[in-house]
Structures are given as C-alpha cells and as structure tokens.
Amino acid sequence: MTGPCTAFRNNKRIACGTRGELVAALRGQDSGVLVFEDASGKVVDLDWRAAAEQPQESPPPRKRGRPKLGVVPREVTLLPRHWDWLNQQSGGASAALRRLIDEARKADAPRTAPRAAQERAYSFMSAIAGDFAHFEQASRLLFAGDTRGLAEVTAPWPADVRAYLTELLEGDTP
Template sequence: MTQTCTAFLGTTRLARGTPAELIATLSGQEQGVLVFDDATGRPVDLDWRGAAPIPEESEAPRRRGRPKLGVTAREVTLLPRQWDWLARQPGGASQALRRLVDEARKADGGRTARRAAHERAYRVMSALGGDLPGFEEASRLLFADKLEEFAAAMAAWPADLRDHVLELAQPSQED
C-alpha cells in the first residue's frame, strides 16, 4: 500500500500525494507547510532536500511471505498453550490465525474502523484548527459519532480544512 499524504499551509490544502510527489510539487515553498498521513492523521516529516529517491516497487527488497497474494510474514508472540492450540487446528497455525482475525473483524461491527477514522480526523483538526471557533464542540460531536452535527459545527471553518477533516472522519477500506 502506498502512503498518501496531504500538505497544508495554515488551513489551505496545497497538495495530496505520496511523500516523493509532495516533495517534487512543493519544493522551494516548504516554509510553514505541514504534511499529514491520510491513513493515520499523524504529521509526516518530509526530507525537503530530496536526498534519497524512494525505491521503485521493483527495487524493493524481497520479503518473506507470498507478496503476490498479499500475504506477509510477521512475528507473533504467544504462550506455549496458545501455540499448542494453534498446532491442533485444521490447516495449521497460519490458517487458524487468519480465520480468528476474520471472525473478530466481522464481530467488530465497524467499531474499530470508526474509532480509527475519528482519531485520524481529530489529529488533523487539532493541529490545524485547534483555535478555530467551535473546535471543542466539533470534537465532542466527532467522538460521539454524530457526523452530521459534526459537519454543521465546522460550517464556518475554512473549506479546505473542513472538507479534509470530514473526509478523514469517514471509515476507509483499510480501517
């Protein structure tokens, strides 16, 4: 998955794209620019010197797993009794873990995705609009999941900031 970021100067949205695209687009005008990761809402510190080019997909080092299928290998730390239980499951530990994760995601009912969306929207709105009128009320409405009222509370905010925060407040497929 490619990281997408959005750059702001004050409350004005300047550009959106990968970090490399933002560096190329905004080179020379980076003074006061704040960049946020669209997936998390966290600030991104770009190397405006453009020091090292980002490797292309073909240059990326090969990783364990089955990348063509979207499967990646990662470490999991479990207790011995949990490993024993996984070993007894049909299909092995990996299949059992995938099944458990899928079941948990279905049972979640979207709560985790909504919470992630609210948190990323809050990070950006507090960094760029923390001193705007109605910020506290908008924050309460966001975390109460009252998105229509949340949008109304930000009606007087600068359009670029308001529109971006409303976009971030919606759960995405990655959540």
C-alpha cells in the first residue's frame, strides 16, 4: 500500500492523489510528468499501462501471520532474561515489544522529525530543482535549519515548487 503522491510537469503541480488516481487522471498526458511520494519526497515511477493490458497474476501463496494488518515476520535476538520479561507482559512478547517501540518513537519524535522532514524536502528538491539557481546554497540552508534563509534563496524558484517544498518541511502535504 502506498501513500499519496504529487505530480509535477514543467515545475507546476498538476495533480495529487494515490498512484492509481494519478495514472487515471494523467493517462495520455504523462509526458514530462514527475511524481513524488509525499511521505518521502522521492520520485516514484507509475505504470501508465491500462489495467486491461496488465497480465493477471495468480495470488502469491498465503503466508503465516496477519498480512492484512501489515504484520511482517522478522527475527529478534534477545537474551533469555529479556524473553522471560517479555513473556510476563500482558499480551505476550509481541504486544510488549510493539508498546515499547511506540513509546520510544513518541519520545524520539521531537529529535528525529525535523531531520526526516529535511531528508524528505531534499529528495524532492534535488530531483526537481537540482539545476535551479542557488540550489547548493538552498541545500546548505535546508540542513542548517534556516527556513527564513531558505525561503529567501528559493524566492525566484517556481511558486508550486516552493509551496510543495514548504509542505514537505512542515509535514502537511496534500
């Protein structure tokens, strides 16, 4: 499952939506379109072929776990004392680990969220604005956290590029 994306052509935002929605909306006018995943700021490739042209694949064999819930089995190596403690927790080891990870993510968010926003913005910026004037200076200002300086340096850039860059930095993409 993929999240929302934003499409640009000639540095103008032309559409937003899921990959499927963008393919449906832009089919036939896909030349020169760059599509960015809002969650990462990275360029994504869309399959522009019509659904009828795509070969039907047989469903993959069923795996253990709860794939509809997004559960992916992995391995974790812990010492026996860790397993003993986890097994004593309500809900068992998996539930306890999920709770601990969620708590750590919440506690760590103020530190990691700004860096993630910078990485997201830089992915977009380098793909669409790599040859724009003052790109290198804008990159330095981005990672220095100087949003005012970044806004000044990118002022001559196309309005849609600046707006989406700001949205990626603030985390409120469409």
